[in-house]
Amino acid sequence: MTELDCRGLPCPAPVLALAKAARGRPDGTELAVVADDPAARVDVPAWCRMRGHRFLGEDRAADGVARYRVALGA
Amino acid sequence: MTGPGDLGAPPSDGPPAPSGPPSAAPPPPWTDLDAASARPLHPAARAALLAAYEQGYADPRRLHHGGRQARRLLDDAREVLAGSLGVRPDEVTFTGSGTEAVHRGLLGLARGRRRAGTVLAHSAVEHSAVLHATDWAVRDLGCSARPVAVDASGRLDLDALREALAPGDVAALALQSANHEVGTTQPVAAAAELAGLAGQVPLLVDACASVGWQPLPAGWGVAAASAHKWGGPAGVGVLLVRKGVRWRDPYPADDRSDLRASGFEDVPGAVAAAAALRAVVSEAEQTGARLHRLVDRVRREVAARVPDVDVVGDPDDRLPHLLTFSCLYVDGEALVTELDRAGFGVGSGSACTASTHEPSHVLAAMGALTHGNVRLSLHPGTPEHEVERFLDVLPGVVARLRAEVGM
Ligand SMILES: Cc1ncc(COP(=O)(O)O)c(C=O)c1O
Numbered sequence: 001m002t003e004l005d006c007r008g009l010p011c012p013a014p015v016l017a018l019a020k021a022a023r024g025r026p027d028g029t030e031l032a033v034v035a036d037d038p039a040a041r042v043d044v045p046a047w048c049r050m051r052g053h054r055f056l057g058e059d060r061a062a063d064g065v066a067r068y069r070v071a072l073g074a
Numbered sequence: 075m076t077g078p079g080d081l082g083a084p085p086s087d088g089p090p091a092p093s094g095p096p097s098a099a100p101p102p103p104w105t106d107l108d109a110a111s112a113r114p115l116h117p118a119a120r121a122a123l124l125a126a127y128e129q130g131y132a133d134p135r136r137l138h139h140g141g142r143q144a145r146r147l148l149d150d151a152r153e154v155l156a157g158s159l160g161v162r163p164d165e166v167t168f169t170g171s172g173t174e175a176v177h178r179g180l181l182g183l184a185r186g187r188r189r190a191g192t193v194l195a196h197s198a199v200e201h202s203a204v205l206h207a208t209d210w211a212v213r214d215l216g217c218s219a220r221p222v223a224v225d226a227s228g229r230l231d232l233d234a235l236r237e238a239l240a241p242g243d244v245a246a247l248a249l250q251s252a253n254h255e256v257g258t259t260q261p262v263a264a265a266a267e268l269a270g271l272a273g274q275v276p277l278l279v280d281a282c283a284s285v286g287w288q289p290l291p292a293g294w295g296v297a298a299a300s301a302h303k304w305g306g307p308a309g310v311g312v313l314l315v316r317k318g319v320r321w322r323d324p325y326p327a328d329d330r331s332d333l334r335a336s337g338f339e340d341v342p343g344a345v346a347a348a349a350a351l352r353a354v355v356s357e358a359e360q361t362g363a364r365l366h367r368l369v370d371r372v373r374r375e376v377a378a379r380v381p382d383v384d385v386v387g388d389p390d391d392r393l394p395h396l397l398t399f400s401c402l403y404v405d406g407e408a409l410v411t412e413l414d415r416a417g418f419g420v421g422s423g424s425a426c427t428a429s430t431h432e433p434s435h436v437l438a439a440m441g442a443l444t445h446g447n448v449r450l451s452l453h454p455g456t457p458e459h460e461v462e463r464f465l466d467v468l469p470g471v472v473a474r475l476r477a478e479v480g481m
Binding site: 011012015016019020038039042043045046049050051 | 432437441479481
């Protein structure tokens with residue numbers, strides 16, 4: 001799984017990083033983004049809903065920062 | 075200006091030209107599409123305000139001529155306002171703002187109902203005035219807060235409310251009449267019925283977003299409104315306390331003409347607020363119907379013309395003049411700035427536009443996209459051609475901002 005590091009970056013950076021990483025990748029690919037921006041907790045699932053991806057859930061990176069996991073395509 | 079509905083129209087033709095060489099290009103037109111933040115003073119309020127500054131400056135508690143005159147103006151204002159809201163004059167208290175009315179209203183219920191319970195329940199999408207008053211009660215009055223979930227349109231979940239009321243420890247429920255960010259109307263009457271069944275729990279209805287546009291919903295025990303939202307002066311709020319509701323003043327007492335208020339009465343402000351409300355209520359149905367249709371069209375057009383946009387809030391059961399949408403990949407502050415440059419004043423709930431740098435708790439509770447957010451709210455006199463111009467300009471602005479970040 002590809003993990004994107006958006007620590008310290010404000011919204012909409014985490015969603016932008018996901019969208020760019022999703023380009024050219026096939027459905028089913030799993031991506032994760034690590035972000036301390038509080039908006040990511042709402043915006044990553046909203047991005048999935050709007051773009052037809054699947055939100056897999058939130059866990060934590062090794063340093064305790066929130067990590068959001070998605071699967072491309074429905 | 076195109077008709078009688080245009081009374082109270084905001085500026086829509088640009089700021090005064092700066093003094094400079096006569097050949098300087100005129101400033102671009104600027105249209106205020108942020109009526110939900112503030113409306114300009116209604117002409118009826120302006121006249122009343124000026125007259126009351128002459129005749130109503132004296133202390134309304136004094137028994138001399140000037141005092142009696144001020145008192146008469148204040149009592150008249152109370153009566154006119156009560157008539158426009160469909161309440162009793164002795165239920166009306168003038169406050170220094172909508173925020174103060176919310177604070178007094180909610181904290182007064184917390185005090186008055188202390189024996190019945192210590193939990194303050196509120197919908198997850200209340201205005202910050204409710205959330206701050208609740209925080210204060212948690213810190214200083216030993217209360218606890220119980221937020222109640224909303225659905226994706228921002229409407230209170232009545233099943234969640236039933237659950238929140240079940241333990242029987244709720245002192246008061248705060249529920250807005252309609253949401254100030256997304257426009258969705260709340261089921262106040264249904265919530266009041268559930269609250270009534272759960273031990274006569276009173277409702278604080280924050281009606282700041284809807285008064286002037288919609289009648290006060292049935293079911294309030296205490297209610298709050300704000301004059302600058304309906305074309306009255308800023309710094310005038312209204313607290314309603316229904317006869318028989320257990321409410322106790324949460325603040326130090328004062329010996330004013332109204333025992334629920336404190337500080338020297340702003341008689342001109344009250345008079346102007348009442349005059350404005352009477353004027354807008356008489357036009358509200360017609361104006362509301364027209365703006366409701368216009369907002370319908372804007373909702374459809376925004377969704378059709380801008381890719382990757384989340385148009386949020388209930389499409390039908392909502393405030394007539396307001397809509398909210400969020401654009402993927404766009405920074406809210408940049409969007410507000412670019413739209414301002416293009417000649418439009420809009421609101422935003424995006425984190426980067428807030429003093430707290432937290433995303434809007436309203437959008438978050440709904441699961442709506444929080445970045446790239448724009449709130450449009452029309453004035454009664456907003457020209458339709460300016461709304462058209464907004465629709466023409468918006469797709470290009472969004473596309474340009476997306477291109478700048480590689481999207
Ligand atoms: C729903 C709601 N409640 C309370 C307020 C506060 O009113 P005021 O601006 O008069 O303090 C506002 C206005 O921002 C509002 O929209």
